[in-house]
Amino acid sequence: MIRTSAPVEAPAAGAWEESVTAALLGTDRRTPPGGTPGREAPVALLDTAAVQTLRRRAGLRPGRAAERPQPAAPDPRPALPEAAARRLSVLLADRPGPAGGGRRGTAPDLMELLPQWLAAANAHGYAAPPEALPALLDAARGRTDLRPAALAFAGPRALWLARLNPEWRFALRAAPGGGSALPGPDDAERIRRLWEEGLFAERVALLAALRERRPAAGRELLAATWATERAEDRLMFLDSLRTGLGPDDEPFLEQALADRSRNVRATAAELLSALPGSALAARMADRAAACVAVDHMRGTPTIAVEAPHECDANMERDGVVPKAPAGRGERSWWLGQLLEAAPLGTWSARLGGRTPQDIVALPVADDWQGELHAAWCRAAVRQRDAQWARALLGAPAAPGAGGPGAVSLAERARLLGTLDAAERADWVAGFIAAHGLSEAFQLLGVCAVPWAAPLGRAVVDALNIARDAGSYPWSFSGVMGLAERCLDPAEANRLDGLLAVPDEAEDASPGAGGYWAEAFQRLVTTLRLRHAMAEELADRAG
Incomplete structure (x- = not known):
């Protein structure tokens, strides 16, 4: 006043x-x-x-009103059932608790169920409720792993909102063409104009879209401007050729081997090595075969290795990096690159007609086994060769937890990625039955969701064994969290017998019984919630 x-x-x-x-x-x-x-x-x-x-306030002239934005594009997809829409609101309202030790309590972690809910909603083809879009975009802004599924579910209205709120601009960057419709594969004039005048992200999206539908058209578009592109752009564009990669791409990739940029040359060589019939693959096969042979002079046939003594200009042109990382010998570094790029079909003829299983089982002289098998692992992953992957993985119950070629858990996980979902799940289930859960977390991450019944039973049985053995419970929290998201909800009724607090042995961790009971209760509650979520999404009558 x-x-x-x-x-x-x-x-x-x-x-x-x-x-x-x-x-x-x-x-x-x-x-x-x-x-x-x-x-x-x-x-x-x-x-x-x-x-x-x-006076200052009264004297301000009103600003010119901004142009009213055009209405958002319509979303023709069916609306969510009412129960599913309510569930989405609850999932988006959940916030992660403070960081700390193992999660306690029996309440499900709703934010960890949101990715699965979004995947199921997208599979049903539903449109997001307009009122949920701000919270959905906020959730995707904070978690990059949510963005692909969240933006697919949000549809064109999310892009409309993103143009009005700078905090949601990530949606425009993530959408093909920055949220604008890409020209069709037959619209040559619009394709040419966007390729010549568009922003870098729009050009990458255009090239990726063309490679999915007409690989040759995408390659020809890139070839037309290749000589004038910046090195960092050439690298990104070249990486887009992984989509639809085929023998017809070889001439262009061979030219890229002479690029000024070392990274471009390396990417071109990697792509060519993924084409077993390419000239580069043949050159690498000749070089690698000269380094590996079977020595019959020993009592048992043994693989003998003679690593390259130099990295010449032709090797370097074909993608071999001459300078070894710190702590790595040059000759072993060059050898690994040759083996990784050589077609795996080389080795049966070179090593006496043996199968991959027979080759992997051969002893290797002079401590070269680790280097040799590790390179074959990388080759099997690059070439998507399931037969070699099986040989290198070995039997899941083999001593040493994984066979002679699997030098690390990460390597085993990549090898498993070359197998189909059912075989992958069976192998991991056998691994857990033989070796327990202590090394299984990374392997479980490559298995399809929901886990197949044998894999789910193997995980639950191993958790039960760990509980009965009085094991330290918090060390299994990661696997328990995976089980909540990945175990088939139909398994919930089978877990009722694990909900009671067990008697604690004298040597058990203090409070372990209560933790295990809470963890299993949370697992059962989460599985039943996932079952309810699936039913809500399937109820089109709403």
């Missing part, structure tokens, strides 16, 4: 600046404009400031 104990004269020009100066220095040292010194000076200053503020 403005006090009126003294009249306030109209302020002269610059009165606002004088009032600010008086307030900073104090009314004892500077008399306010339009006022007098003394006890009433502070009141006069406040009155002057109030009047001037009101």
Whole structure:
């Protein structure tokens, strides 16, 4: 409220600046404009400031109204069933708790169920409720793993919103063409114009879309401007050729082997080595075969290895990196690159007609086995060769947990990725039955969801064994979290016998029984929630 104990004269020009100066220095040292010194000076200053503020605000001219945005594009997909829409609201409202040790309590972790819910909603072809879009975009902004499924579910309205809110601009970057419709494969003029004039992200999206539908057209588009592209752009464009990669791409990739950029040359060589019939693959096969042979002079046939003594210019042109990483010998470094790029079909003829299983079982002289098998692992993954992957993985129950070629859990996980889903699940189930869960977490991550019944039973049985053995329970929290998301919900009823608090052995971790009971209760609750979510999404009558 403005006090009126003294009249306030109209302020002269610059009165606002004088009032600010008086307030900073104090009314004892500077008399306010339009006022007098003394006890009433502070009141006069406040009155002057109030009047001037009101005048400044009243004197502002209204700004020109912004153009009203065009309505969002319609989303023709069917609406969510009512129960599923309510469930989505609950999932989006959940927030992760504070970081800390193993999660306690029996309540499901709803945010970890959101990716699965989105995948199921997209499979049914539903449209997102408009009122849920802001929360959905906020969730995707905070979690990059959610973005593909969240943006697919959100549809064109999310892109409309993203243009109005800078915090959601990631949706435009993630959408093909920055949220604008890409030209059709037969619209040559629009394709040419977008390729020549579009932003980099739009050009990458255009090339990727063409490679999916007409690989040759995408390659020809890239070839037309290849010589004028920047090195970093050439690398990204070349990487797009992985989609639809085939023998017809070989001439272009061979030319890229002479590129000025080492990274471009390396990517071109990698793509060519993924084509077993390419000339580069044949050159690498000749080089690799010269380094590996069977020595029959020993009591048992043994693989003998003679690593390259130099990395010549032709090897370097074909993608061999001459400088070894710190702590790595040059010759073993060159050998690994040759073996990785050589077609795996080379080795049966080179090593006496043996099968991959027979070759992997041969002893290797002079401590070269680790290097040799590790390179064959990388080749099997690159060439998607399931037969070699099986040989290198070995039997899941084999001593050493994984066979002679699997040098690490990460390597085994990549090899498993070359097998179909059912075979992958069976192998991991056998691994868990033989070796327990201590090394299985990374392997479980490559298995299809929901887990096949044998794999699910193997995980639950192993958890039960760990509980009965009095094992430290928090070390299994990661596997338990995976089970909540990946175990088939139909397994819930089979777990009821695990919900009681077990008797704790004398050597068990204090409180372990209660933790295990909570964890199994949370697992059962989560499985039943996932079952309810699936039913809600399937109820089109809503």
